[in-house]
Amino acid sequence: MNIAIIGYGKMGKIIEKLAIQKEHSIVLKIDDSNLNELTVENLKKADVAIEFTGPKVAFGNISLCFDAGIPVVSGTTGWLDKFNEVKERCETEKQAFFYASNFSLGVNIFFKLNQQLAKIMNKFEGFNVSVDETHHIHKLDAPSGTAITIADDIISEVKRKENWVKEKTENDKQIAIKSFRIGEHPGEHTVTYSSNTENIAITHESKNREGLAQGALMAAEFIIGKTGVLGMNDLLNI
Ligand SMILES: NC(=O)c1ccc[n+]([C@@H]2O[C@H](COP(=O)([O-])OP(=O)(O)OC[C@H]3O[C@@H](n4cnc5c(N)ncnc54)[C@H](O)[C@@H]3O)[C@@H](O)[C@H]2O)c1
Incomplete structure (x- = not known):
């Protein structure tokens, strides 16, 4: 699986480590120092984007991934006033979005x-x-x-x-x-x-952040080939 990591902070770095252990490839890594690389063209190289950034930028990042036609897993909290717009794009454009307020x-x-x-x-x-x-x-x-x-x-x-x-x-x-x-x-x-x-x-x-990163990676593996808004209930079937 080719992964774009949007938000190469505390979560992004652990996700990268676990993804490499599982033999996935990281084709794009974005933090606030290389935002110029966050383009539709670069995102198209990925099968899936994993987005852990901040409340002010998450919606824009998710929208850009949809412009590139790639599924998005996001764990960023604090932006959910825009959730319905994401849901609408999933419905009308057959995009795929996985959100969890907590991935563990x-x-x-x-x-x-x-x-x-x-x-x-x-x-x-x-x-x-x-x-x-x-x-x-x-x-x-x-x-x-x-x-x-x-x-x-x-x-x-x-x-x-x-x-x-x-x-x-x-x-x-x-x-x-x-x-x-x-x-x-x-x-x-x-x-x-x-x-x-x-x-x-x-x-x-929580004892550390690894359980969260593992869940986000499982969600990324799960969302490929699907459409609509998905969450942990779909993934874990508890
Ligand atoms: N859902 C969950 O399970 C879960 C778990 C942990 C953290 N979170 C949430 O995820 C978010 C990130 O958490 P973190 O601990 O990794 O934070 P962090 O501050 O360590 O990392 C955020 C990263 O995003 C980058 N960034 C800032 N603006 C950006 C932009 N426009 N595009 C791309 N990257 C940008 C920053 O440079 C930084 O590297 C927070 O909202 C946090 O609450 C959710």
């Missing part, structure tokens, strides 16, 4: 656990629910895309919750998502249900 196997199992726990807790009104997330200090967006997915999944199941807010709330209909930024922390998410007498908490903790 463990987090996607955790998502399922969170949904099931939320289904149970819907019946127990004495418990309030909150979400905490911790990441490294370089992370640009807060709350994390993963924490937002977790909160949205709770809101779908727990009828007494209507929306999420950052940090704190006195409103019973809202879920507070608290964000912590510590050193080079690889990422942790905790959902806590708390009553006057007890707490129930579930936590996922």
